[in-house]
Amino acid sequence: MSKHSFKKPTDDPIWLKALLGAVALGFIGILLLAPLVLVFQEAFAQGLGGFWRAIADDDTLDSVWLSLTAAAIAVPLNTLFGIAAAWCVAKFDFPGKAFLVTLIDLPFSVSPVVSGLVYVLVFGMQGWFGKSLADHNIHILFALPGIVLATIFVTFPFVARELIPLMQDQGRDEEEAAATLGASGLGTFLRVTLPNIKWALLYSVLLCNARALGEFGAVAVVSGHIRGVTNTMPLHVELLYNNYDYVGAFAVSALLAMLAVLTLALKSLLEWRYADELAAVHRRH
Amino acid sequence: MSAIGLKIPLRSRHVLPGFSLSLGFTLFYLTGIVLIPLLALVIRPFELGWGGFWAAISTPRVLASLRLSFGMALFAAVIDGVFGFVIAWVLVRYRFPGRGVLDAIIDLPFALPTAVAGIALSTLYAPNGWLGSLLVPYGIRIAYTPWGVLVAMVFIGLPFIVRTMEPVLSEIGQEVEEAAATLGATRVQTIFRVVLPMLTPTLLTGAAMAFARGVGEYGSIIFIAGNIPGVSEIAPLLIVTKLEQFDYAGAAAIGVVMLGASFIMLLALNGLQGWAAERR
Amino acid sequence: MLNVDSVSKKFGRFAALNGASFVAPQGGFISLLGPSGSGKTTLLRILGGLEFADSGSVRFADLNWLDMPARTRNAGFVFQQYALFRHMTVTENIAFGLKVRPRRTRPSVGDIQKRVKDLLELVQLSGLEKRYPSQLSGGQRQRVALARALAIEPRMLLLDEPFGALDAKVRKELRADLRRIHDHAGVTTVFVTHDQEEAFDVADLVAVMKEGRIEQYGAPADVRRNPKTEFVSEFLSV
Numbered sequence: 001m002s003k004h005s006f007k008k009p010t011d012d013p014i015w016l017k018a019l020l021g022a023v024a025l026g027f028i029g030i031l032l033l034a035p036l037v038l039v040f041q042e043a044f045a046q047g048l049g050g051f052w053r054a055i056a057d058d059d060t061l062d063s064v065w066l067s068l069t070a071a072a073i074a075v076p077l078n079t080l081f082g083i084a085a086a087w088c089v090a091k092f093d094f095p096g097k098a099f100l101v102t103l104i105d106l107p108f109s110v111s112p113v114v115s116g117l118v119y120v121l122v123f124g125m126q127g128w129f130g131k132s133l134a135d136h137n138i139h140i141l142f143a144l145p146g147i148v149l150a151t152i153f154v155t156f157p158f159v160a161r162e163l164i165p166l167m168q169d170q171g172r173d174e175e176e177a178a179a180t181l182g183a184s185g186l187g188t189f190l191r192v193t194l195p196n197i198k199w200a201l202l203y204s205v206l207l208c209n210a211r212a213l214g215e216f217g218a219v220a221v222v223s224g225h226i227r228g229v230t231n232t233m234p235l236h237v238e239l240l241y242n243n244y245d246y247v248g249a250f251a252v253s254a255l256l257a258m259l260a261v262l263t264l265a266l267k268s269l270l271e272w273r274y275a276d277e278l279a280a281v282h283r284r285h
Numbered sequence: 286m287s288a289i290g291l292k293i294p295l296r297s298r299h300v301l302p303g304f305s306l307s308l309g310f311t312l313f314y315l316t317g318i319v320l321i322p323l324l325a326l327v328i329r330p331f332e333l334g335w336g337g338f339w340a341a342i343s344t345p346r347v348l349a350s351l352r353l354s355f356g357m358a359l360f361a362a363v364i365d366g367v368f369g370f371v372i373a374w375v376l377v378r379y380r381f382p383g384r385g386v387l388d389a390i391i392d393l394p395f396a397l398p399t400a401v402a403g404i405a406l407s408t409l410y411a412p413n414g415w416l417g418s419l420l421v422p423y424g425i426r427i428a429y430t431p432w433g434v435l436v437a438m439v440f441i442g443l444p445f446i447v448r449t450m451e452p453v454l455s456e457i458g459q460e461v462e463e464a465a466a467t468l469g470a471t472r473v474q475t476i477f478r479v480v481l482p483m484l485t486p487t488l489l490t491g492a493a494m495a496f497a498r499g500v501g502e503y504g505s506i507i508f509i510a511g512n513i514p515g516v517s518e519i520a521p522l523l524i525v526t527k528l529e530q531f532d533y534a535g536a537a538a539i540g541v542v543m544l545g546a547s548f549i550m551l552l553a554l555n556g557l558q559g560w561a562a563e564r565r
Numbered sequence: 566m567l568n569v570d571s572v573s574k575k576f577g578r579f580a581a582l583n584g585a586s587f588v589a590p591q592g593g594f595i596s597l598l599g600p601s602g603s604g605k606t607t608l609l610r611i612l613g614g615l616e617f618a619d620s621g622s623v624r625f626a627d628l629n630w631l632d633m634p635a636r637t638r639n640a641g642f643v644f645q646q647y648a649l650f651r652h653m654t655v656t657e658n659i660a661f662g663l664k665v666r667p668r669r670t671r672p673s674v675g676d677i678q679k680r681v682k683d684l685l686e687l688v689q690l691s692g693l694e695k696r697y698p699s700q701l702s703g704g705q706r707q708r709v710a711l712a713r714a715l716a717i718e719p720r721m722l723l724l725d726e727p728f729g730a731l732d733a734k735v736r737k738e739l740r741a742d743l744r745r746i747h748d749h750a751g752v753t754t755v756f757v758t759h760d761q762e763e764a765f766d767v768a769d770l771v772a773v774m775k776e777g778r779i780e781q782y783g784a785p786a787d788v789r790r791n792p793k794t795e796f797v798s799e800f801l802s803v
Contacts, residue, residue: 009634010462012378012379021379021381025387031439031443034416035406036405088303092301103320106319110544112504112521114501114543118322118540120536121325127325185306214399216403241404253398253404264393264396461648463615463644467615467640469636469662471636
């Protein structure tokens with residue numbers, strides 16, 4: 001049997017496979033892997049001791065605390081929003097539904113700087129409410145509320161985008177059955193809907209959280225960059241880097257990078273095991 | 286109905302409960318978080334009238350920044366289109382150990398905070414960085430030049446291409462390629478005459494998404510760019526600068542231009558996705 | 566003459582073909598008939614070069630058939646789901662096999678045009694040159710697929726349940742047209758189907774297959790009158 005009979009016509013010839021493989025691997029290696037490796041290499045450039053010193057710094061810890069706080073507020077609120085939006089879009093019919101869904105997708109297509117800009121225009125000193133807020137000594141910008149708002153803006157689509165198509169796919173039958181059996185709205189949601197969407201919920205909260213902790217552009221605009229007070233972790237990275245504290249900047253970056261890698265791993269795991277229950281996978285396949 | 290004891294008022298048009306609550310909350314959230322701030326953005330530049338708006342965005346510095354952001358994003362989208370396609374092809378069609386891991390890594394630009402990516406890329410391509418130092422002997426400088434902007438945009442745009450191409454590549458099905466083979470086409474002919482044309486709408490969709498992301502990107506770019514006004518200053522950075530100078534109207538003007546571009550991109554994307562669906 | 570000798574193929578542990586053999590005259594019309602899983606499509610794809618056999622041999626027109634890559638066999642293949650090139654017009658689809666030929670053997674543009682025109686007439690689709698597959702009905706698409714396969718002047722014509730996706734009336738029409746075209750062109754044709762009425766209606770020779778082997782092979786009338794095994798008689802009586 002000659003070698004021809006062993007190669008299907010839809011297989012690429014060996015030279016093509018080698019070429020494309022080399023190009024793909026090379027591109028991924030240089031573009032994606034090199035920066036990631038660099039982060040860790042620089043973070044530990046002064047050994048484990050240098051790394052810990054940078055992390056344990058007061059301002060760094062403050063930034064970690066601020067990031068976690070902002071995420072702890074933004075993510076649950078956005079989750080609630082996502083569930084509410086998915087509930088009314090998937091289980092009911094009403095005019096303007098398509099427009100609503102498009103509106104929800106908006107932050108994904110807007111620059112993060114614009115996302116922060118809009119809040120400055122509303123709450124800033126020259127903004128709509130700036131003056132009246134200042135008179136009442138309420139600080140939105142350059143303080144936690146502003147940061148939370150900007151974070152909410154850029155991350156609120158995550159949960160909604162995942163739940164809406166999934167719940168639409170799942171239909172209304174089960175919930176309607178529950179209604180005819182006398183279940184209340186909340187009861188129906190908790191006992192019937194939630195179990196069906198639990199993996200999608202987990203998946204989207206995971207992504208929402210990662211983005212919330214890592215958001216830079218939008219928060220940079222509203223935060224005021226006050227060291228130790230209104231710097232989230234990404235902003236603190238910027239500050240350290242601009243002050244030539246490279247080990248410090250990369251140490252904090254390494255924390256964020258570890259979170260990113262963990263998020264990717266969990267994401268892949270969920271996609272692999274629960275593909276049927278994730279709209280994101282349906283969209284892709 | 287009341288015989289079964291349902292808690293639904295007879296005049297409600299909805300079978301399931303919670304409509305007004307969920308829609309109400311949704312609309313309230315959207316209005317407060319999205320609509321009102323966007324309104325502020327759209328109105329602000331015009332407090333100086335149309336003339337003021339045009340004056341604000343037609344200064345050389347603003348125009349240069351817009352040219353840089355849009356131009357480099359386009360260039361980056363093209364590069365990503367080519368390499369992203371190859372990567373999607375390899376990931377979908379070839380079998381090799383570690384494929385799953387490689388596939389997961391593609392999402393790194395999505396998952397990694399932009400500031401982290403920004404300082405990493407900047408350090409990598411600086412004249413004394415791992416990659417930058419390799420190019421210095423050839424007179425190629427990447428960091429602190431407009432090319433730094435390009436590299437950063439290629440970095441963040443790549444996942445869009447790969448992720449939109451992957452499902453379509455696996456869906457295309459063998460038969461069309463088998464048909465081409467039985468008709469006498471070589472593998473290379475099949476790829477160029479049959480497979481590639483079928484994928485064009487999808488490739489364009491992914492490239493458009495990468496482009497849109499590149500135009501608005503901030504954190505990944507500002508560290509590697511150099512940020513010299515008129516040369517390597519991207520539009521989002523100029524917005525931030527103007528805000529720091531309290532030129533709210535000017536910043537909002539640029540913001541409106543970018544928002545307008547986003548809308549156009551959204552429309553174009555919808556059209557492209559419709560075209561892609563037709564080709565299926 | 567087409568001489569298929571003890572062809573076997575496994576997919577993993579599943580033996581799709583287990584020593585299938587038959588002989589057919591040049592220009593004959595053979596139908597491979599059987600239930601799903603009987604190996605008929607696998608055998609057809611091996612003849613087309615889309616799968617490779619684990620063992621056995623095929624000789625056709627004095628050629629060692631299995632040693633040739635699909636590209637060079639000149640075996641026209643018609644798929645059940647048409648596999649038309651959706652981004653090309655009807656004309657471009659049909660002309661494809663001629664356009665991809667190396668310069669030496671490629672016909673001139675004018676010759677290609679004429680050939681496409683003649684083929685469209687043959688399959689009764691004249692006038693639809695500029696249409697795209699999405700603008701055609703199922704029956705029309707299959708006619709285009711047939712014309713496309715015929716354009717390369719194939720030595721062998723292979724059809725994989727080509728009418729399976731169409732309704733009964735269209736199937737009958739296409740069946741008759743296929744037979745007519747076969748008689749006109751004189752090309753050796755192998756036709757896979759699970760529908761015995763179809764097989765018996767259109768073929769000169771029928772091979773009833775079961776679990777990778779050919780249970781019985783002969784002219785339709787013979788097979789019907791003298792079923793050799795219980796399987797054959799049961800299969801035909803349904």
